[in-house]
Amino acid sequence: MRKTIFRKKAVLLLALFAVSSILAACSPGTTEPADTQEKVLVVGFERDAETLNHIKTGWYSDALVYLYDRLISRDYDFNYEPGLAESWETSEDGLVWTFHLRKDVTFHNGNPLTANDVKWTLDTILDPETASPAQSDFAAIAGVDVIDDHTVDIILKTPFPNLLFVLSNTAAGIINQEAYEQYGDEYGVKYVIGTGPYMFEEWRQGDEIVLTKNPEYDWGPAWMANTGPSKIDKIILKTIPDENSRLMELLAGNVHILRDVPATFVDKVADEPDVTIHRGDATKLGYLAYATDKAPFNDLRVRQAINHAINKEEIITYVFRGIGTPAHGYLPPALKSEYYADSEKDGYAYDVERAKALLAEAGYADGLNVKLAAENSTEYSRLAEVLQSQLKAVGINADLQLYDSSSYTAMLKTGEQELFLRLYSWPNADILDWFLLSSQLPYPNHSRWNDSRTDDLIHAAASSPTWEARALGYHEVQKHLISQAVWAPIYIPEKLMAVRNEVKNLQYHPWLPQYNDGTDLITE
Amino acid sequence: MLKYTVKKLIMMIPVLFGLTVIIFMILHLAPGSPVDLIVGPNATPEVYENVTKSLGLDRPLITQYFVFVRNLLKGDLGTSILQQRPVAEMILQRLPVTLEVGVWALITSFALAIPIGIVAAVHRNSKLDYAAMSFALVGISMPTFWFGLILLYLFAFRLGWFPVSGYGTWQHLVLPVIAAGLTDAAVTARMVRSSMLEVVGQDYIRTARSKGLKENTVISKHALKNALIPVITLLGMRIGWIIGGSVTLEIVFNRPGIGRLMVDAIFARDYPVVQGAMLVLTAFILLGNLLADILYAVADPRIKY
Numbered sequence: 001m002r003k004t005i006f007r008k009k010a011v012l013l014l015a016l017f018a019v020s021s022i023l024a025a026c027s028p029g030t031t032e033p034a035d036t037q038e039k040v041l042v043v044g045f046e047r048d049a050e051t052l053n054h055i056k057t058g059w060y061s062d063a064l065v066y067l068y069d070r071l072i073s074r075d076y077d078f079n080y081e082p083g084l085a086e087s088w089e090t091s092e093d094g095l096v097w098t099f100h101l102r103k104d105v106t107f108h109n110g111n112p113l114t115a116n117d118v119k120w121t122l123d124t125i126l127d128p129e130t131a132s133p134a135q136s137d138f139a140a141i142a143g144v145d146v147i148d149d150h151t152v153d154i155i156l157k158t159p160f161p162n163l164l165f166v167l168s169n170t171a172a173g174i175i176n177q178e179a180y181e182q183y184g185d186e187y188g189v190k191y192v193i194g195t196g197p198y199m200f201e202e203w204r205q206g207d208e209i210v211l212t213k214n215p216e217y218d219w220g221p222a223w224m225a226n227t228g229p230s231k232i233d234k235i236i237l238k239t240i241p242d243e244n245s246r247l248m249e250l251l252a253g254n255v256h257i258l259r260d261v262p263a264t265f266v267d268k269v270a271d272e273p274d275v276t277i278h279r280g281d282a283t284k285l286g287y288l289a290y291a292t293d294k295a296p297f298n299d300l301r302v303r304q305a306i307n308h309a310i311n312k313e314e315i316i317t318y319v320f321r322g323i324g325t326p327a328h329g330y331l332p333p334a335l336k337s338e339y340y341a342d343s344e345k346d347g348y349a350y351d352v353e354r355a356k357a358l359l360a361e362a363g364y365a366d367g368l369n370v371k372l373a374a375e376n377s378t379e380y381s382r383l384a385e386v387l388q389s390q391l392k393a394v395g396i397n398a399d400l401q402l403y404d405s406s407s408y409t410a411m412l413k414t415g416e417q418e419l420f421l422r423l424y425s426w427p428n429a430d431i432l433d434w435f436l437l438s439s440q441l442p443y444p445n446h447s448r449w450n451d452s453r454t455d456d457l458i459h460a461a462a463s464s465p466t467w468e469a470r471a472l473g474y475h476e477v478q479k480h481l482i483s484q485a486v487w488a489p490i491y492i493p494e495k496l497m498a499v500r501n502e503v504k505n506l507q508y509h510p511w512l513p514q515y516n517d518g519t520d521l522i523t524e
Numbered sequence: 525m526l527k528y529t530v531k532k533l534i535m536m537i538p539v540l541f542g543l544t545v546i547i548f549m550i551l552h553l554a555p556g557s558p559v560d561l562i563v564g565p566n567a568t569p570e571v572y573e574n575v576t577k578s579l580g581l582d583r584p585l586i587t588q589y590f591v592f593v594r595n596l597l598k599g600d601l602g603t604s605i606l607q608q609r610p611v612a613e614m615i616l617q618r619l620p621v622t623l624e625v626g627v628w629a630l631i632t633s634f635a636l637a638i639p640i641g642i643v644a645a646v647h648r649n650s651k652l653d654y655a656a657m658s659f660a661l662v663g664i665s666m667p668t669f670w671f672g673l674i675l676l677y678l679f680a681f682r683l684g685w686f687p688v689s690g691y692g693t694w695q696h697l698v699l700p701v702i703a704a705g706l707t708d709a710a711v712t713a714r715m716v717r718s719s720m721l722e723v724v725g726q727d728y729i730r731t732a733r734s735k736g737l738k739e740n741t742v743i744s745k746h747a748l749k750n751a752l753i754p755v756i757t758l759l760g761m762r763i764g765w766i767i768g769g770s771v772t773l774e775i776v777f778n779r780p781g782i783g784r785l786m787v788d789a790i791f792a793r794d795y796p797v798v799q800g801a802m803l804v805l806t807a808f809i810l811l812g813n814l815l816a817d818i819l820y821a822v823a824d825p826r827i828k829y
Binding site for chain 1: 554555556557560561562563564567568569570571572574575577578579606607608609614617618673676677680681684687688689690691775776777778780781784785788791792793
């Protein structure tokens with residue numbers, strides 16, 4: 001009897017071993033490059049893509065930039081230049097844009113690029129049935145007409161110079177209709193067909209996306225030094241959620257580039273001989289906002305007092321380790337022509353006495369109790385704590401409340417917010433439309449700003465006949481917002497990219513690195 | 525025994541069903557919506573509504589629940605809101621990654637803990653016992669993720685013996701199995717020791733000794749078997765913990781397993797994925813309990829079902 005029991009146990013143990021070895025054998029092996037001369041660039045990310053079908057997601061993966069081309073490209077100075085469209089002209093009234101496509105472009109499946117693919121891509125995004133999150137970006141488009149195989153007209157509802165930006169964005173990558181329909185639900189997961197310098201090879205969800213060089217590629221935009229195939233054979237976009245693991249992988253040499261690193265990394269890698277931090281201006285803005293529709297924030301003097309109470313220099317020094325610049329206006333200077341250059345002059349300098357006086361004038365001489373909400377991350381909770389003490393100095397007692405990101409958005413929708421911290425990342429002035437038009441209430445107009453003057457100024461700017469006129473229009477918008485102290489702008493972060501020194505000839509680009517423009521990798 | 529097992533398996537169905545209600549409600553009552561992540565911060569309210577509608581999230585919660593259950597009865601776990609892939613496919617892709625570490629860690633922990641526990645109990649208050657229990661104390665006090673980070677730093681980063689992250693080869697398995705296995709072994713070793721000590725003091729052990737049996741026989745045949753009952757309970761719990769415990773482990777070691785899938789889905793409010801992963805987690809806990817029940821009967825013939 002006893003023996004049989006022990007035998008049973010042995011059998012069970014053996015079975016466990018067997019099961020686990022089968023499991024081990026079943027799991028896919030890593031793809032080690034057979035040829036060591038192959039140049040494989042590994043870029044590390046915190047999060048994986050959701051889908052590579054950009055019609056279906058607002059969560060864009062870097063992969064989309066290299067898999068697709070767009071009608072319009074952005075050069076290193078953020079100018080809008082020809083992409084798949086070699087030229088375009090706008091009608092007198094600004095309502096019809098005619099694009100002339102390049103004739104030498106083929107998709108990764110061998111199909112030539114035609115005006116039909118352009119029309120189909122835009123029509124699909126605009127079709128309400130598709131329920132594309134990108135639909136609002138393209139809302140100014142009334143229709144798309146195919147003139148001939150390589151000419152396409154985009155008809156607008158109102159003049160909309162920002163079409164340049166919209167058509168150069170990730171969401172506007174031109175898809176091959178045939179491939180999209182052929183692969184159905186597997187498009188964007190197992191198959192992606194674009195015209196970009198890299199082709200889709202494999203996506204192991206949660207682990208890595210592998211892109212292979214497109215050897216046929218010969219239609220890079222003219223502003224690139226290299227318009228032909230890339231020097232890098234493969235790009236691997238690797239997901240490493242833990243910040244410490246990402247840093248270790250970079251230092252160990254298994255990852256070449258971390259594209260967006262926190263300011264704390266700069267000190268950590270300062271003594272590392274193999275890693276360089278590339279710094280550049282980010283198109284981001286961190287600000288303190290408040291619910292402007294309720295007391296006391298409906299009082300301009302209180303809003304101004306909050307603006308005067310913030311010591312931006314101190315925040316940048318102590319929270320962001322000196323990396324970043326103070327923000328005075330509503331857009332980052334990296335936007336160049338759209339940025340209102342007098343933001344600092346018109347803005348609110350750090351002035352505790354002035355803040356106190358304004359509060360007293362508004363009837364809050366004895367102080368004020370408010371809630372201060374922020375997303376729960378290391379940098380944000382620290383920023384909130386510093387703000388809490390700065391506000392206290394002028395008599396505003398802020399009660400700190402931290403949220404996870406989904407709950408934070410949900411809270412902002414309910415209208416419960418008083419003071420709250422936000423950071424946006426967007427390379428265009430139309431971000432002000434999203435956050436401040438009264439038609440965007442209650443969300444994403446989270447500061448609950450309902451002001452007809454702002455609406456008029458934004459509408460006028462957005463439908464200007466030319467890009468230059470539009471930029472001037474947005475200067476007026478920014479000037480008005482500053483005078484109304486709608487937000488309290490705090491800081492503009494820097495874009496910090498940690499790059500191993502094996503990577504050669506990587507040029508900073510205000511959007512995303514253009515690895516196909518001559519970037520090289522030294523392999524042993 | 526077979527009848528008992530089948531009965532237990534059938535009883536799991538209402539339990540799982542009841543859990544679907546709880547999981548579904550808790551998830552949907554939590555603030556936030558997956559649509560926020562899909563449309564991004566720049567979407568107009570119309571687009572937001574349009575996307576919400578296309579995902580069926582505008583329907584009353586009770587309708588959504590019945591759709592979920594109806595699909596579940598057909599064996600369909602639904603489709604991920606964010607990735608738009610079948611949840612079952614996503615889980616099947618990631619389950620092996622979790623199981624290979626989980627199963628090996630379980631084997632390692634019991635293979636270490638049982639001998640250590642026995643030696644400590646047999647040589648109670650000796651240097652061996654103190655050494656074993658100090659090891660156990662350190663193991664219990666150390667959180668897995670922290671121990672994992674230390675292992676990574678020393679053996680992967682400094683010494684370069686093992687890869688820092690990823691999966692697929694046996695080298696990728698070593699550190700996570702040690703991290704999870706050693707901390708688990710500590711708990712189990714203490715359990716084996718205290719259980720053995722209790723049994724060794726029993727009358728029948730004294731009888732066995734007075735019969736003139738060799739000490740080894742007394743320990744291995746008489747004491748150990750009786751001391752195994754609480755250890756089996758622990759084993760049952762550990763099987764459920766393979767999935768639950770994978771969460772932190774998979775973030776530290778960057779393994780795309782089911783634990784990470786679950787956490788990502790929770791933060792993104794990807795309801796179908798969380799529901800699917802939670803069902804798998806629950807199934808493992810129930811199966812672990814069932815296995816423990818069966819093993820009780822194997823270890824102790826007095827237990828009959």
